[in-house]
Amino acid sequence: MKTIFVRDYDEMSEKAYEIIKEVIEKKEQPVISMTTGGSPRGLFKLFVEDINNGLDISHTTMMNLDEYMGPKDATYTVRTFMYENLYNVIDSKPKNIFLIDGETQDTDEEITRYKAILGKYPRDVQVIGLGTNGHIGANEPGTPFDSMMFLAQHDESTIQSTMREYGIEREEAPTEMITLGFTEILEAEKVILLVSGKHKAGAVKALLEGEITPDCPATALRNSDNAIVIIDEDAASLLEKDYKNL
Numbered sequence: 001m002k003t004i005f006v007r008d009y010d011e012m013s014e015k016a017y018e019i020i021k022e023v024i025e026k027k028e029q030p031v032i033s034m035t036t037g038g039s040p041r042g043l044f045k046l047f048v049e050d051i052n053n054g055l056d057i058s059h060t061t062m063m064n065l066d067e068y069m070g071p072k073d074a075t076y077t078v079r080t081f082m083y084e085n086l087y088n089v090i091d092s093k094p095k096n097i098f099l100i101d102g103e104t105q106d107t108d109e110e111i112t113r114y115k116a117i118l119g120k121y122p123r124d125v126q127v128i129g130l131g132t133n134g135h136i137g138a139n140e141p142g143t144p145f146d147s148m149m150f151l152a153q154h155d156e157s158t159i160q161s162t163m164r165e166y167g168i169e170r171e172e173a174p175t176e177m178i179t180l181g182f183t184e185i186l187e188a189e190k191v192i193l194l195v196s197g198k199h200k201a202g203a204v205k206a207l208l209e210g211e212i213t214p215d216c217p218a219t220a221l222r223n224s225d226n227a228i229v230i231i232d233e234d235a236a237s238l239l240e241k242d243y244k245n246l
């Protein structure tokens with residue numbers, strides 16, 4: 001796992017976007033899988049700006065890490081986020097857009113369908129965020145490190161984060177999500193973990209200085225050469241070692 005320490009949220013977004021842009025410019029058939037929520041909003045802004053200034057994405061396949069179970073047009077869904085923050089605000093279109101169907105009545109069938117897509121379109125980049133409890137995707141603490149795409153139940157802290165992020169009440173908040181497991185997350189050629197803010201500092205400490213354990217799901221990345229963690233100063237504020245000057 002490679003760590004990149006940055007000043008703040010904006011620099012985190014810039015560093016992450018640089019990696020994605022290079023993949024899009026260099027690869028013949030780039031495949032980018034995104035996450036949603038607060039962490040990648042800045043990255044999406046940079047991406048949209050570049051596309052609307054002429055960056056060619058006509059050869060690029062876009063997909064996502066997960067999807068909440070609920071009406072597909074609800075404010076909190078991954079689908080809504082992707083259309084509001086990318087697909088509806090760009091002048092050109094990617095080659096393919098894949099999304100998980102959170103309205104499905106048959107989660108097994110939906111997982112089989114999406115896994116076939118993952119098999120056909122190996123990802124160059126998987127972007128992920130870090131839960132305050134250390135989760136990645138919806139792999140909550142306790143999920144075995146060999147998890148494969150599954151229907152996950154959210155921890156209470158995750159439900160609370162979703163409520164804050166999308167300004168919704170407890171009754172409306174989704175409690176389940178179809179998510180890639182650790183197995184599929186780590187299959188991407190590059191896994192970019194975005195971490196910004198003091199509320200993530202405990203999870204960052206566990207990620208870098210704690211033991212590798214399903215109690216802190218993100219520690220599944222520690223021994224992976226594919227993983228790149230981008231951490232800002234607030235998120236790094238509880239670390240004991242000075243990683244920048246090691």
Ligand code: PGA
Nearest residue numbers: 037038039129130131165
């Ligand atoms: P956030 O969520 O980007 O909205 O902070 C991260 C996560 O829970 O995965």
